[in-house]
Amino acid sequence: MTNRSSDVLVTGIGVLSPIGLSIAELERSLLNNRSGIGLWQSEALSKPVPAGQIGTDFSDRFSKLELPYLDRCSQIAMLAADQAIDDAGLAGFAECGQRAGLFYGSVAGGVKTEHDWVKQFERDRTRSSRPFTIMASMLNAAPALISIRHKIQGPVVTNSSACSSSGVSIGEGFRAIRDGYLDMALVGGAEAALTPTFIALWGGLRALAEPCVDDVARSCRPFSVDRTGLVLSEGAVFLMLESRQHADRRSARRYGRISGYGIASDALHIGSPDTAGQAAALRAALDYAGLEATQIDYYNAHATATRGGDPVEAAAVRQTFAEHASRMPVSSTKAIHGHLLGAASAMELAVCTLAVRGGFLPATAHLVEADPECELNHVRQQPILDRQVEHAMSLSAGFGGTNVALIVSKEHDSLTKSPTPVEKTS
């Protein structure tokens, strides 16, 4: 493909996740299949649940003047954004005016702050919150704070479309650069909703995984015949997107190129996914990228490990990729990082970017026997190394029916970032 000045390159990635607190740690975890899923318990819940946990308290990374505005969601978002900007070799956007933007996705935003306040209101009869509480609990608190810290003066957009929230944000940021409206966009999402109320809210859906008796780290088993449901997780992931022209001008090193974005809605049911809508998003992304289905070398599935959801996606993949579906390597890395909700698409696009950059196929960990209804060419249990990945694709499907597909492609020039040396420990 001919390079175009409006191509959109990934020049930085920031990650705070249950399987790594940096892009290098994330890559090591993928290569070693390290699960970040453990038991999460609360006195307020009747039983512990498996959850993808970061574990670290980041409060000490902020001053007491900053903390009143910072729900944990905003804390991890700000730290991941810092990483992405630093990784891209940038020092802020004050000089960019309206040519730099921020596109963010989250499902619950500052939900812990909000729930703590409700508890005070109901239990303690407190009738006036602290002045910051409303700001700290807003869905767009994190992007607002990031834009202030780094002087992002163009569009600062928050999208919430459930599990595809950050996917839409990445896609729209990508499109704004590709269409010439922006030179740079920080794109991604964050979620920190491991609170008893939020987990119980999900519990009502009967879609959460049971803890695996033998090893709780194996509780999320996408595509598996014995899968029991999804595992909620927390994390924040941002990618620094930049036009080729802008990146070349400053000789910025790059991971790869975002080449396709497709978005389509089911328009069918608020809680049940649909094959036609997902296939439409996949097709739209391929068309946008100008790629044939046969050119996709790796597909990172949305597959959350629910009984109903995984077969719908498998059918959408078979419908879109036809014969290539039996050859195209597919995995759902949620098996080790769980479902990051608003940050899920960003996390999984980061995974695809690493696969393209490093030449490996991440696995669906713990997948021994695939459900016949989920028949695909699964990368089972262990990642496959030394495999050229020219184009990788990721799908996210949210409650409400918004489906997003993204494609990341390999960059072959000398400015491409070198892969991390393989440190496979098992």
Place this chain on the structure above:
Amino acid sequence: MSQPDANQIFASLQQFLNERFDLEPTGLTREATLRSVGLDSMMVLDVMLEVEDRLGVKLDDMSLPKDATLGDVANLISRNLEKSSAP
């Protein structure tokens, strides 16, 4: 309860700002502006609400001059306390 004098009010304000926002007491002079020590309007409001809770009074007058100083905040508290204790 006897009403605290101006010095006691300012000392309490310094102590509170140090506890809640980690601000160094040495920088918290009467002349220092709120902006210069890193306090925004919502943080000042938070301080006022805390004063209400601690002293068990309602601060009716929350008006501060533009670019207010810590001295202005202390004066505002004094003013309200005087009003609330007036017969």
